[in-house]
Amino acid sequence: MRILWLNWRDIKHPLAGGAEVYTHEVAKRLAARGHEIILVTSRPKGLPPREEIDGYTVIRRGGKYTVYLEARRLYHQLKKEGWRPDVVIDEINTVPFLTPKYVKEPIVALIHQLCKDCWKYAVHPLAQPLGWWLEQRLHKPYIQAAKRGNLKVITVSPSTAQDLYDLGYPPYAVAIVPNGLDWELYKDCNSQKRDLVTYVGRITPYKRLEDLLKAWKTVEKSYDAELIIAGRADPRYLARLTKLAKRLDLSRVNIKANITQQEKKALLAEAKLLVYTSVREGWGQTILEAAACKTPSVVYNVPGLRDAVKHMETGVIVKPGNIEELAKTIVLVMTEEELGKRLGEMAYLYAQTFSWDFTAKLFLKEINTS
Incomplete structure (x- = not known):
């Protein structure tokens, strides 16, 4: 044609x-x-x-x-x-x-x-x-x-x-x-997991990354981990997030404005958890890519994200805007080793169907x- x-x-x-x-x-x-x-x-x-x-x-x-x-x-x-x-x-x-x-x-x-x-x-x-x-x-x-x-x-x-x-x-x-899913890229997505939580995607207002930073303030009080936010950034929104991170006095947060495909793959492979707090998505491509790396996701219960994650099977779906629930869920998946491993393995099996x-x-x- x-x-x-x-x-x-x-x-x-x-x-x-x-x-x-x-x-x-x-x-x-x-x-x-x-x-x-x-x-x-x-x-x-x-x-x-x-x-x-x-x-x-x-x-x-x-x-x-x-x-x-x-x-x-x-x-x-x-x-x-x-x-x-x-x-x-x-x-x-x-x-x-x-x-x-x-x-x-x-x-x-x-x-x-x-x-x-x-x-x-x-x-x-x-x-x-x-x-x-x-x-x-x-x-x-x-x-x-x-x-x-x-x-x-x-x-x-x-x-x-x-x-x-x-x-x-x-x-x-x-x-x-x-x-x-690009299995040529993610077929060998095997790295040693570390105490890392990440968001990878466009850094733009409708992603509501303020919610993640606010939740991280609570996470830091009970769990020693690093948060990396990475992706193509809207400059004004990036400045706003950086200012918020400083105001909240977050000690282990790193915001990277631009990363390569290989850096993205490495982040998803090393992270124990991916977090998405968008207003809505068409689907949630990065969630699928994380799953190929045996990394489960915590996401808001919004269109697209609720399709990409099977609740308590490949990740956890939480109420949009509930910062306390988001923080507690992040800590739960990160600290309950068996839960995190099970979610990651099931996410990997789910990714193989795409x-x-x-x-x-x-x-x-x-x-x-x-």
């Missing part, structure tokens, strides 16, 4: 996250099967306008906001040049490409999560209702197209699927294709029937 894939970022974007990993891992596997893929995305400083990555073509145009207009122009330009897609994948990260308004070919909307309650962390609190209202409005043409049978939706978790049903998407148009090869196979099946 000829596949035109629209996404606001690609795997080489400085702010690429879990959605871009999903896109890259699936796209390169579809390309290896002989499918022709053009990924249209924004162009950050320092990246070329066109590039071949692992068998698929990346065309970069526009910035954070103008990429949506550029994608529409490029769609028409490619068709004028004789390149006609068999399917268009519209990957929606809050702002959609509005493909039902102009694309004539079958459309697949790839939706990892809705922004929904994340709006209060992305904009001024007074603007939050407007943000959620606007997000709902932007989904209307997609819902209408899905009801007419002109559009299929792929999402990554039951929680996001339920959010889409609540928004008005017909269940028959929604398919769940879960994230996978692979990017399976994800790509299922994804291809769904877009073939779009």
Whole structure:
């Protein structure tokens, strides 16, 4: 097939996250099967306008906001040049490409999560209702197209699927294709565990890492361990977290703004516990990667995270915003050696049921029937 894939970022974007990993891992596997893929995305400083990555073509145009207009122009330009897609994948990260308004070919909307309650962390609190209202409005043409049978939706978790049903998407148009796991990277993820708790992921407001720091103040009183927070960081939020850590007088906290894949793997392998306190996630890719290293997770009971963790089997799910419960749970898993080991072993077995090869196979099946 000829596949035109629209996404606001690609795997080489400085702010690429879990959605871009999903896109890259699936796209390169579809390309290896002989499918022709053009990924249209924004162009950050320092990246070329066109590039071949692992068998698929990346065309970069526009910035954070103008990429949506550029994608529409490029769609028409490619068709004028004789390149006609068999399917268009519209990957929606809050702002959609509005493909039902102009694309004539079958459309697949790839939706990892809705922004929904994340709006209060992305904009001024007074603007939050407007943000959620606007997000709902932007989904209307997609819902209408899905009801007419002109559009299929792929999402990554039951929680996001339920959010889409609540928004008005017909269940028959929604398919769940879960994230996978890079076993080439994590197949030998065996390191000696140490008294380390970590968070690895984007360091941005909706991750609510203030809660983790506040809980750590309690943890430090009863258990001598190190906390490392690592990942791509929003500079202003990073400064806020650093200031909070100093105000709380936390003695064993290290915040790393940028790490490599190998550093990430080492952290997940050495840690006894991964902690996630996000407002919501599409899934929880790092939780799966930690599980491949026999590292269990403590997470908030929110969409995405509750899908990635099986309570008291592969980790522990706690009430969002309950700092005391979060702290007690961290101490419990870290100090009860048998519990931590059992959760880690079960997490590892659970991780083995995921692979990017399976994800790509299922994804291809769904877009073939779009």
